[in-house]
Amino acid sequence: MDGGVDTLAIERAFAVQKAGVEARRTGFGVPERRAALSRLARAIRREEAAIVAALRADFGKPEVETILTEILPVQEEIRHARRHLRRWARTRRVAPTLATFGTSARIRPEARGVCLIISPWNYPLNLALAPLVSCLAAGNSAILKPSELTPATSGLIARMIAETFPPELVTVVEGGKETAQTLLALPFDHIFFTGSPEVGRVVMAAAARTLASVTLELGGKSPSIIAADADIENAARWIAFGKFANAGQTCIAPDHVFVHASVRDRFLQALRARIAATCTAGARDPRLARIVSDHHAARLKSLTADALSKGARLVHDGGAEGRAHGPSLIEAVTPEMAIDREEIFGPILPIIPYEDEAEVIARINARPKPLALYIFGRDRARTDRIIAATSSGGVCVNLTMLHYSHAGLPFGGVNGSGMGAAHGEHGFRAFSHDRAILTNRFSPLPLVFPPYEGRPQRLVALLRRIFG
Ligand code: NAD
Numbered sequence: 001m002d003g004g005v006d007t008l009a010i011e012r013a014f015a016v017q018k019a020g021v022e023a024r025r026t027g028f029g030v031p032e033r034r035a036a037l038s039r040l041a042r043a044i045r046r047e048e049a050a051i052v053a054a055l056r057a058d059f060g061k062p063e064v065e066t067i068l069t070e071i072l073p074v075q076e077e078i079r080h081a082r083r084h085l086r087r088w089a090r091t092r093r094v095a096p097t098l099a100t101f102g103t104s105a106r107i108r109p110e111a112r113g114v115c116l117i118i119s120p121w122n123y124p125l126n127l128a129l130a131p132l133v134s135c136l137a138a139g140n141s142a143i144l145k146p147s148e149l150t151p152a153t154s155g156l157i158a159r160m161i162a163e164t165f166p167p168e169l170v171t172v173v174e175g176g177k178e179t180a181q182t183l184l185a186l187p188f189d190h191i192f193f194t195g196s197p198e199v200g201r202v203v204m205a206a207a208a209r210t211l212a213s214v215t216l217e218l219g220g221k222s223p224s225i226i227a228a229d230a231d232i233e234n235a236a237r238w239i240a241f242g243k244f245a246n247a248g249q250t251c252i253a254p255d256h257v258f259v260h261a262s263v264r265d266r267f268l269q270a271l272r273a274r275i276a277a278t279c280t281a282g283a284r285d286p287r288l289a290r291i292v293s294d295h296h297a298a299r300l301k302s303l304t305a306d307a308l309s310k311g312a313r314l315v316h317d318g319g320a321e322g323r324a325h326g327p328s329l330i331e332a333v334t335p336e337m338a339i340d341r342e343e344i345f346g347p348i349l350p351i352i353p354y355e356d357e358a359e360v361i362a363r364i365n366a367r368p369k370p371l372a373l374y375i376f377g378r379d380r381a382r383t384d385r386i387i388a389a390t391s392s393g394g395v396c397v398n399l400t401m402l403h404y405s406h407a408g409l410p411f412g413g414v415n416g417s418g419m420g421a422a423h424g425e426h427g428f429r430a431f432s433h434d435r436a437i438l439t440n441r442f443s444p445l446p447l448v449f450p451p452y453e454g455r456p457q458r459l460v461a462l463l464r465r466i467f468g
Contacts, residue, residue: 002148002178010179013171014186017114017141020168024111028139030089034082036136036169040129041078043164044071047156051125054152058124059323060290065245070125073405077130080407080424081137088137088428091437098467102443109432111139112213113189118180118203120195121147121292122249122345127217128157131192132170134427140190141169145183148176149292181206188212190431194251195219196343197368197416215420215430218413219343221255222370224400225360225386226267227377228260234398235376236270239349240278242374242400244327247289248347249296252372252394252401255343256333256350258360264353268329271349272316275327282319282326290323291346297323300346304330307337318347357382361389368416369393374400393417 044051051071055061061070094105115135119128128146135142144161146154158172173179184191184206193203194217207214226235242254259267279285291297301320308314312333318326325347333340333350340350354360364370373392375383383397393413394403403409410421420430448456 002176005175005178005182007182010173010182011186013143013167013173014114014183014188016168017143017171020141021113024139024141024169028111030086033089033137033139034085036165037078037082037133039164040133040136041075043160044074044129047160050156051153054156055125055150057152058121058150059247059249059292060286060288061246062287062289065289066125069246070123073126074129074133076405076407077133077423077427081133081428084425085137085428088425089139099445100438100443102441102445104439104441106437106439108435108437109138109429110435112431112433113140115140115142115190115192115431116183116186116188116212117142117144118183118191118193118195119144119146121149122246122251124150124153125157127194128154131194131215131422131427134422135192135431136170137428138431140431142171143183143188144170144172145175145180146172148174148179186210190214192422192430193217200418215412215422216418217251217411217420217422218371218416218418219251219345220368220370220413220417221343222252222372222374222392223360223364224254224257224374225357225376226257226259226263227357227375227379227382228262229378230260230263230376231378231398232263232266232270236267236274238376238398238400239374240271240274240327243349244275244278244288244347245401247291247325248349249289249292249345250401252404253345254349254372254374254400255370256340256352258352258354258363261353261355264351268315268351271329275316275318279318279327284321284324285326288324288326288347291325292323294323296346297325300325300344300348303339303342303344303346304328304348307333307339310334310337312337312339312350315351357386361386364390369414371413371417372396372401372403 052063052066055066091106091108117131124147128144132142146157154174158174161170161172187210190213191207192215197218200216200218239254313331315331316329318328327347330350369391371393373395375386375397387395396403407424410426411423412418412421448459
């Protein structure tokens with residue numbers, strides 16, 4: 001809950017940015033944008049220790065994970081954008097078509113204007129600042145609303161941004177749901193939202209009122225499939241990393257695993273060994289991130305309790321104490337259980353043995369299209385078959401999550417898991433409008449303008465004979 005939303009301050013922050021739109025159209029070119037990105041990179045470098053401390057305070061995130069998954073990805077996004085921005089922002093020529101013979105055509109990527117970025121708590125620095133990089137690279141201003149569930153990180157982002165950018169370029173508005181809704185009522189030019197599918201619907205409905213364009217980076221249940229011929233050690237290593245890093249609170253964490261029945265025992269054994277190697281002190285092991293809030297810790301406990309009461313079995317119990325939750329493995333999950341329907345978003349991994357690949361594909365296709373699909377196996381033809389038979393935002397073969405880190409790949413979901421894409425050039429395009437510009441040189445089209453009797457009719461008849 002927000003303690004009294006300062007609507008006037010929010011409207012003022014928006015008006016300040018709106019007033020600067022025209023000046024930015026001409027005065028915020030590639031050199032100025034690259035300079036803005038460098039300022040952001042320097043601010044992050046300067047505040048590294050504070051960032052690590054804030055994430056530790058918010059949910060006990062270990063330093064290495066903070067550096068690997070919060071700081072480095074944003075710095076990489078900045079480096080990549082600075083290096084390629086000139087090319088991305090260039091006006092592109094397009095060859096003439098028959099009807100436009102005698103003209104020249106160009107596509108000019110332009111800033112959309114004033115953008116709203118709403119970010120979640122699970123990677124609170126990365127998911128606030130990486131979209132900001134694309135937003136600035138494309139020449140926009142931004143109002144950033146980070147999550148209220150990570151107050152230390154959100155406060156730090158607000159201070160960093162205030163010290164780095166003038167408010168007409170970037171402003172942070174802190175607050176929760178009501179603050180977000182006050183912002184969503186304003187006529188932004190683009191809204192970039194990262195969060196749950198439920199709130200994604202609220203954002204899209206709000207955007208429908210102002211006709212703001214939207215990018216929705218949502219979540220859902222990302223499945224993994226382990227085929228009989230998979231390298232089981234490798235599968236266990238990547239799935240344990242994907243599921244238990246950040247305590248499973250990752251949009252692209254493998255939500256559940258379909259494992260071929262013939263390798264189920266070996267996979268379980270390998271997974272248990274991975275857990276034992278990385279977490280020796282139970283749920284409170286300092287190498288594990290905490291669950292972000294009491295509410296989410298209780299939600300995970302009730303997911304487990306509901307599943308156990310309906311016949312599921314914990315085949316590895318990592319324990320749960322307060323906001324600490326150890327890696328846990330659960331079997332015999334069925335569709336009546338909430339854990340089979342809801343995005344788990346925690347370190348509990350359902351393991352579902354299968355015999356028939358077609359049945360797995362049918363189960364995946366019966367649900368909203370996932371954000372990621374992970375396939376483990378040596379048979380390339382089978383992998384291609386599974387990819388062709390399903391849909392998802394992205395796919396990783398024989399690893400998990402790393403597609404997020406490839407600056408050249410579009411990162412995003414499809415329908416239930418989102419729309420539009422982030423990262424690198426794809427992020428730049430999300431925050432740009434491709435403006436079509438057609439210039440007349442010697443277009444002969446006036447020869448067929450009305451009145452149509454006589455020459456236009458004869459020319460059209462000739463054209464039909466040639467091209468019809
Ligand atoms: P959330 O949707 O609850 O909140 C996200 C943001 O929306 C927060 O800033 C919050 O203040 C705001 N918000 C919450 N309720 C709102 C409402 N009714 N109206 C307007 N704004 C509202 O998500 P979360 O719990 O912070 O994050 C977890 C979800 O985000 C998971 O579903 C996860 O899969 C998804 N996620 C997706 C990506 C991605 O890149 N696709 C990345 C991280 C998380």
